[in-house]
Every structure is written in structure tokens, then in C-alpha cells.
Amino acid sequence: TFMTMSYILFVNPNIIKAAGIPVQAAFAATAIASAFATLLMGFLANYPIALAPGMGLNAFFTYSVVIGMHLPWQTALGAVFISGLVFFILTVTKVREWIIYGVPEVLRLSIGVGIGLFITIIGLENAGLVVKNSDTLVQLGNMRDPGVLVAVAGLIITAWLLSRRVRGAFLIGIILTSILAMITGVSPAPRSIGAVVSPVNPFAALTPTFWHLSITGVLNAGLITILFAFTFVDMFDNIGTLIGVTRKAGLLDEKGNLPRMGRALLVDSIATMFGSIMGTPTVTSYIESASGVSEGGKTGLTSVVVALLFLVAIVFAPLVGLIPAQATAPVLILVGLLMMSEVVKIKFDDFTEAFPAFLTIVMMPFTYSIAQGLAFGFMAYTVVKLISGRHRENNAVTYTLTILFILHFVLG
Structure with a gap:
């Protein structure tokens, strides 16, 4: 599991540094938050699920919230913390189930x-x-x-590794592409072993970000849709991962339900709050945990081992400064490809399903915002079901969220 998801140690800092977060602090926050969350999953929920800052939400944090809305990263971290708190409240109440079962599958x-x-x-x-x-x-x-040629070469290398089902394909791809970038002069090469691996005081590394989140900044900015996006995506990403991985591990009950799901979701909500305090965006469950399950991991012991490896990885903090964008770009592209696989499950032959799905999908990249994609998707679903005479397929959740999104656009 660690080998297949350790790429996040380099990709996450490379993304959020564009938001102004120091790269060394970002690396330490990523490693520590991942270790804490994964350890908690092992002990509290006893599942072989590893957690780390989520791909997609970290990009949303950086490019949509911080850069796009011209907000300080401290305020964006405050939004992440509040979303984790909201997720926590939803998890300990029946509201979670109301939302889970009320959101149409096509939108999920x-x-x-x-x-x-x-x-x-x-x-x-x-x-x-x-x-x-x-x-x-x-x-x-x-x-x-x-630089472009190095990135293309990295894309080819990583794609080949994935096609050969090599364990840790993303991490190996990042390393090989970085070496190629150094050889070609695209990025500087390390001058000593200390530039690659060195004892690091994680507490000192976290100084620029630890507890620097701003809750008041969020309240003043009125980031309702942003909070919704962080919370909503985190919730469904986690549920999908938990069900997918535990099904593969044979841990679902006879009705197909996941025992202790509440505990697992509590871990995620706590992890998100903890991660924001450390200095990293939303922490979530990783589908790469399935690789550990395929090797026999069935209990929380797997998570404990992965957590310890994340802590050990802190000694490689100096290396993160040597990883160029050209080395992590192929990972982003190929992760995007893997996330696209769900598109085959959408019923495009049903216009009332295809239209909201289409708007959800295209509005995210074209508006550079996950939140806007969610908004247009929900509004389109509710409206098209109404005008097509299939209003019974709407429910309290779709009506409520549609009204809230409309009010957001009207009132600004």
C-alpha cells in the first residue's frame, strides 16, 4: 500500500507550494498527517485503509480557492478545518445517511x-x-x-510502468523523470547526499504552517460553496473507497454493508481537521489501499505499518525540493485517467441522467472549480427531472441543494 501511494509525498507539496505553502513544511505536513490518519484508521476502525491528502481536493485548494479567489492559504486551510468539523458532525448524526442516500448515483x-x-x-x-x-x-x-520533452518522457515511462502493473509505478516514474530532468539540465542535481536524505526535525519543518489556519478568515469571506465542495467530495470519496477496498478484502456483511463505517468516517473527519492544523488540504482514504489488501492485508495492522513508513519517509524531506513539476505532472495526468473510469457507468442513453452528468464533468475543469461543477450538476439534475415529468426522482436533498446553489449565484 505504501509503495503505491507514496507518490503523494512529492505530488502534494508540489501542488500546494503554488498556494504559497513552503515545500519543506508541505512535505512534513503530508507525511505526518498521513501517518496520524492511517494509524488512527488502524486502531479505531481496524481496517487496512491508508489515508493521505486527497488528489483533486489539493488542486482545488490551490488553484480554485487560493489562486482563483485570491485568498491566503491560511484562510483556505481554515475552510478545510471547518469542512472536517462539518463532516464530523454529519457522521455522528443521521444527516450523513440522509445525504448519502439522497444524492443521485449519476452525480456521485x-x-x-x-x-x-x-x-x-x-x-x-x-x-x-x-x-x-x-x-x-x-x-x-x-x-x-x-522541460516539455522531459514531462512527455515521464508520461511515457509512468504509463509503461502502469501497463506492466509495476508496484509503486507513480513513485518510480517520479524518480526516473526527476533523474532525467537533472541529466538534461531541466532541474538542478543534488550536490551531496544531504540534499537527498537527512535527519529532519518534523516540528521545526512544520513551523511555517503549524496552526496557521484562519477560521475567522473563512467566516469573513463567506466560503459556503467552498466548504460544501470540500465536505461533499471528501464524504463520497471516502465512502466509495471504503466500500471498494473492504469489498475486495471480503469485509462486508451479508447485506453488503460495511461494519464500523461510522468509525471509519470519523477517522476521516478527524484526519481532515488534523491535516489542516499541520498545513495540508483535505486528508482522505486512498483507493491504493486495495493493493495492500490484494497482498493479504485484512486488518488495521496493515494501516499501522503504512503509518510507520510515512513517518520514516520524513528523512527524505530534502528530496522534495529536487522534484521538478515535470516529474509530478505525468502522475496528475494519469491519476486523472484512472478517475475517468467511472464514466462508463453513467447512463448516457437517458438524457435526464446524461445532461447533469455532462455539466458536472465539464464545468469542473472549464471553471477550474470542483464547487462550480457540483452546483451546475445538482441544478441541472433537479430542473431536468422536473421539466421531463420525472419529478419523483428528485428528493429533499436535490431540492435543498439546488435552492442553496441558486441562492448562492443570485446573492453572490
């Missing part, structure tokens, strides 16, 4: 696909394959640029 499927495209376009930009154009918005980058 579309969210993952849309986030996949959102991550992909960020990866393409980081690789230099897609660049801005004042006339056409975007265009192909300079294919003769050494």
Missing part, C-alpha cells in the same frame, strides 16, 4: 470523473503541454522545450 459518478479532468488539465499545464492563449484560451505548448 460524475463528481469523480469531473475531478479527474480537473487534475488532468492541471497536469497538462504543469508539463507545459497546454499553455494559455489570449485568443483561444489554451493551445499546445512548445514541443521543442526541454
Whole structure:
């Protein structure tokens, strides 16, 4: 499990550094938050599920909230903390079940696909394959640029590793692409072993971010839709991962339900709050945990081992500064591809399902916002079901969220 998801130690800092978070602090926060959350999952829920900052939500945090809305990263972390608190409250009440069973399946499927495209376009930009154009918005980058060529080579290498089902394909791809970048002069090479691995005081590394979140900043900014996006995506991402991994492990009961799901979701909500205090966006369950299950991991002991490995990985903190964007861009693109797989489950032959799914999917990358994709998806679903005479397929959740989104757009 650790090998298949350890790439997040380098990808997450590389993403959130664009928000202004120091890269060394981001690495330490990622490792410590992942270790804490995974350890808690092992002890409290006794499931072989590992957690770490979520792909997609970290990009949303950086590019939509901080850069797009011109907010300090401290305020964005405050929003993450509040979303974790809301998730915690929803988990200990019946509201969680009301939301889970009230959200149409087509929207749940579309969210993952849309986030996949959102991550992909960020990866393409980081690789230099897609660049801005004042006339056409975007265009192909300079294919003769050494950085672009390194990213393309990294994409090919990582894709080959995935096609061969190599364990830790993403991590190996990042390392090989980084070496290639150093050889070609795209990024500087380390001058000593201390630039790669060195004893690190995690508490000192966390100084720039530890407890620097701003709750008052969130309240003053009125980030309702942002809070909704963080909470909503985290909830359904976790539920999907928990069900998928535990089904593979044979841990579901005879009715297909997951025992101790409440505990597992509590872990996630606590982990999100803890992560924001450390200095990293939303912490969530990782589908890569399935790799550990396939190797025989059935209990929380697997999570405990993964947590310890995250702590050991802190000694590689100096290495994160040597990883160029060209090395992590292929991972973003290919993670986007993997998240797109759910699109085949959407009923595109039913217009009332296809239309809201389509809007959810395309609005996320084209507005650079997961929140806007959610808003348009819910509004489209509710309206198209009403005008097509299938209003009974709506429910209290779809009506409530649609009204809230409309009020948000009208009132600003």
C-alpha cells in the first residue's frame, strides 16, 4: 500500500507550494498527517485503509480557492478545518445517511470523473503541454522545450510502468523523470547526499504552517460553496473507497454493508481537521489501499505499518525540493485517467441522467472549480427531472441543494 501511494509525498507539496505553502513544511505536513490518519484508521476502525491528502481536493485548494479567489492559504486551510468539523458532525448524526442516500448515483459518478479532468488539465499545464492563449484560451505548448520533452518522457515511462502493473509505478516514474530532468539540465542535481536524505526535525519543518489556519478568515469571506465542495467530495470519496477496498478484502456483511463505517468516517473527519492544523488540504482514504489488501492485508495492522513508513519517509524531506513539476505532472495526468473510469457507468442513453452528468464533468475543469461543477450538476439534475415529468426522482436533498446553489449565484 505504501509503495503505491507514496507518490503523494512529492505530488502534494508540489501542488500546494503554488498556494504559497513552503515545500519543506508541505512535505512534513503530508507525511505526518498521513501517518496520524492511517494509524488512527488502524486502531479505531481496524481496517487496512491508508489515508493521505486527497488528489483533486489539493488542486482545488490551490488553484480554485487560493489562486482563483485570491485568498491566503491560511484562510483556505481554515475552510478545510471547518469542512472536517462539518463532516464530523454529519457522521455522528443521521444527516450523513440522509445525504448519502439522497444524492443521485449519476452525480456521485460524475463528481469523480469531473475531478479527474480537473487534475488532468492541471497536469497538462504543469508539463507545459497546454499553455494559455489570449485568443483561444489554451493551445499546445512548445514541443521543442526541454522541460516539455522531459514531462512527455515521464508520461511515457509512468504509463509503461502502469501497463506492466509495476508496484509503486507513480513513485518510480517520479524518480526516473526527476533523474532525467537533472541529466538534461531541466532541474538542478543534488550536490551531496544531504540534499537527498537527512535527519529532519518534523516540528521545526512544520513551523511555517503549524496552526496557521484562519477560521475567522473563512467566516469573513463567506466560503459556503467552498466548504460544501470540500465536505461533499471528501464524504463520497471516502465512502466509495471504503466500500471498494473492504469489498475486495471480503469485509462486508451479508447485506453488503460495511461494519464500523461510522468509525471509519470519523477517522476521516478527524484526519481532515488534523491535516489542516499541520498545513495540508483535505486528508482522505486512498483507493491504493486495495493493493495492500490484494497482498493479504485484512486488518488495521496493515494501516499501522503504512503509518510507520510515512513517518520514516520524513528523512527524505530534502528530496522534495529536487522534484521538478515535470516529474509530478505525468502522475496528475494519469491519476486523472484512472478517475475517468467511472464514466462508463453513467447512463448516457437517458438524457435526464446524461445532461447533469455532462455539466458536472465539464464545468469542473472549464471553471477550474470542483464547487462550480457540483452546483451546475445538482441544478441541472433537479430542473431536468422536473421539466421531463420525472419529478419523483428528485428528493429533499436535490431540492435543498439546488435552492442553496441558486441562492448562492443570485446573492453572490
